[in-house]
Amino acid sequence: MVKRIDCLETIYEELGDCAVVTIMGAVAVELYSLGHRANFFYLEHAMGLASSMGLGIALAQPNRKVVVIDGDGSVLMNLGGLSTMARYAPPNLTHIVFDNESLLSVGGFPTATSTGADLAGIARASGIDDAKLVKDLDEFAGAAKKAIAGDHLACVVAKVEAVGPASFHMDLHLLENRFEFARALRPPLPKGDLM
Amino acid sequence: MPVSESSSKVVYEALRASGVRLVSALPETWLVHLIRMADDDPEMILVRLAKEEEGVGISMGAHLAGLQTAMLMQNHGFFAAINGIISGAMLYKIPLLMLISDRGFMGERDPWQTEGGKFTRRTLDALGIVQDELTHPDDAEGKVAMAMTLARASLSPVALLLSRGLMWEEPAA
Numbered sequence: 389m390v391k392r393i394d395c396l397e398t399i400y401e402e403l404g405d406c407a408v409v410t411i412m413g414a415v416a417v418e419l420y421s422l423g424h425r426a427n428f429f430y431l432e433h434a435m436g437l438a439s440s441m442g443l444g445i446a447l448a449q450p451n452r453k454v455v456v457i458d459g460d461g462s463v464l465m466n467l468g469g470l471s472t473m474a475r476y477a478p479p480n481l482t483h484i485v486f487d488n489e490s491l492l493s494v495g496g497f498p499t500a501t502s503t504g505a506d507l508a509g510i511a512r513a514s515g516i517d518d519a520k521l522v523k524d525l526d527e528f529a530g531a532a533k534k535a536i537a538g539d540h541l542a543c544v545v546a547k548v549e550a551v552g553p554a555s556f557h558m559d560l561h562l563l564e565n566r567f568e569f570a571r572a573l574r575p576p577l578p579k580g581d582l583m
Numbered sequence: 584m585p586v587s588e589s590s591s592k593v594v595y596e597a598l599r600a601s602g603v604r605l606v607s608a609l610p611e612t613w614l615v616h617l618i619r620m621a622d623d624d625p626e627m628i629l630v631r632l633a634k635e636e637e638g639v640g641i642s643m644g645a646h647l648a649g650l651q652t653a654m655l656m657q658n659h660g661f662f663a664a665i666n667g668i669i670s671g672a673m674l675y676k677i678p679l680l681m682l683i684s685d686r687g688f689m690g691e692r693d694p695w696q697t698e699g700g701k702f703t704r705r706t707l708d709a710l711g712i713v714q715d716e717l718t719h720p721d722d723a724e725g726k727v728a729m730a731m732t733l734a735r736a737s738l739s740p741v742a743l744l745l746s747r748g749l750m751w752e753e754p755a756a
Contacts, residue, residue, distance in 0.1 A: 407648070429647070434671030440640025447605065447628050447641075448648035468633025469640075476630060566675045570647040 390525045392486045392548040393418040396457075398529035399484075402536045403428070406453040407445050407573055411438045411462045413493030414552030415486060419457065421553065424560060426572035432562045436465030439473060439483060446478035449573065453480050455536060460487040460501045467510060470543075474515030477541040483511070484532055485543065488550040496550060508545040519543035585753035591616035593720040594682070594745070597727035598653055603680070604628060605645045607638035608655035613684040613750040617655055635660035639667030643677050651731070653680040658687065658703040661742075668740055669710065678734035678741075680727075685716070685744040690751075707742050714742040717749050 392414065400422050408428045410416045416430035431438045442456035463470070463485055473483065489502035501507060511519035518540060522528045528546045535542035595617055598606065605628040606621045608614060621629040628650075632638050635656045642652040656664070661683050672679040686693075687700020707714045713733060717723050726743060734741040 409644070431671075433674055434640065434643075434667050437636065437640030437643070437667055437671055440637040441644035441647075443630070444605070444641035444644025444646075444650075444652075445648045446644075447630070448645040448650035452648075466634075466637065466640075469637045471633050472630065472637055562674070563676060566647070570649075573648050 389547065389549040390523070390528065391551060392488070392546075393421070394525055395486070395528045395532070395546055395548065396422060398525065399532045399536065402533055403455060406455045406536065407449070408455045408457065409438050409442045409445070410457040411435070411459050413459070413556060415457050415459055417553045417556050417558055420558050420560070426568045429569040430558070430560075430562070430565055436462050436469070438462060439466060439469050442481055442483065443469075443473050443476065443478065445573070446481040447476060450478065450480055452573070453482070453536060454478070455482045455484060458483060458485045460485065460489060460499050460507060461491045463507055464499055464501070464505070467514075470511050470514035470516060473541065474511075477516070479540050481541050482532070482535040482538075483516070483541075483543040484535075485545045486548045487545055488548050490550045492550050492552050493556060508543065511543040511545070516541055516543045519545070521545045521547070523547045585751055586613055586615055587750055587752045588616050590720050590723070590749045591620065593723045594717065594727065594749075595620040597724040599624075599627070600724060601680075601728045601731040602651045603653045603731070604650050605630065605641070605652040606655060607632055607641050607652065609633075609635050609638075609657070609660050611657040611660070611684060611686075613686070613745060614655050614657070617682075635664040636667040639664050639671050639679065642679055643671055643675060646677050653682060655682050657684045659699050661703070662699065662706065665706070665710070672740050673710075676738035678731075678738055680731050680734050681740060681742045683742055683744050684750065685746050688747065690747045703744065710740075712740050712742050713737075714744060716744045716746050718746045719749065723749070
């Protein structure tokens with residue numbers, strides 16, 4: 389089975405110009421370990437709301453690509469959010485879901501995807517027409533790159549191994565991340581204008 | 584429906600004047616006109632939610648992307664959004680203007696609203712959320728503007744309770 393960090397590596401370059409919102413835990417640490425950028429926001433709590441944040445960014449800045457990197461546990465906490473995302477369907481939004489069928493960072497307890505809940509199916513049934521399930525690395529890279537480059541709301545659910553980093557430490561306080569991210573999404577300050 | 588359209592208009596115009604460009608909402612009776620006004624306004628982004636907590640995430644994202652927002656919800660919607668408010672908006676220092684219909688308070692005739700009404704203010708107080716009440720159309724614009732100013736300066740949630748006297752035109756029984 390494919391590893392999440394290998395998946396992230398395949399799309400790291402594509403994330404360069406996007407606003408990226410990740411969930412907490414292994415997803416955040418693994419993306420951070422590949423090289424932090426000011427346009428990466430790691431939502432360290434408020435479980436379930438990364439997708440809602442991505443929707444808010446995509447609606448506020450329709451000219452910027454937005455990528456949400458989510459997990460099965462978080463999506464299951466905000467299934468209604470899929471229907472809201474589908475309802476407004478920002479063409480600049482991509483929703484990537486890593487499904488390791490467990491709540492890895494709190495001890496690996498199995499989620500409902502381990503007993504058959506089908507997140508890509510739920511996304512499609514919520515109205516996200518372009519939602520697909522992928523199970524190997526090439527398939528993921530192709531689907532995710534196409535989704536990010538594409539011109540419609542897309543969801544890619546990738547089945548991944550339930551393994552994560554040795555440590556969850558990140559040398560970046562969440563508030564530092566919050567302020568630098570907001571700054572990165574702003575147009576540059578005009579030179580010589582102190583107002 | 585005896586929800587005050589004129590008061591709703593005043594509150595909506597106050598939101599526009601305070602710079603709000605995105606409103607998230609989950610319908611309830613007192614909010615119907617406000618939501619329709621947002622829907623009819625081509626310069627306003629209206630996001631209809633499945634559950635209020637989503638609205639916190641949407642406001643967080645929109646704020647970080649430079650857009651001013653407000654949430655329209657019932658007091659029970661506020662209760663439903665609490666984890667997002669604490670572990671999202673408060674943790675990440677996000678200004679969050681919340682307009683909360685004050686159901687279950689004085690004059691409430693619907694028995695099912697009365698339990699929640701006991702806890703609206705106490706819950707806001709427990710969370711340290713600064714609150715005010717919109718009771719009269721004449722001071723709505725000023726109070727909305729001041730609430731937005733405080734939310735933005737403090738990078739915190741601020742609540743305005745929409746009162747029965749403002750939102751409901753039927754005389755109390």
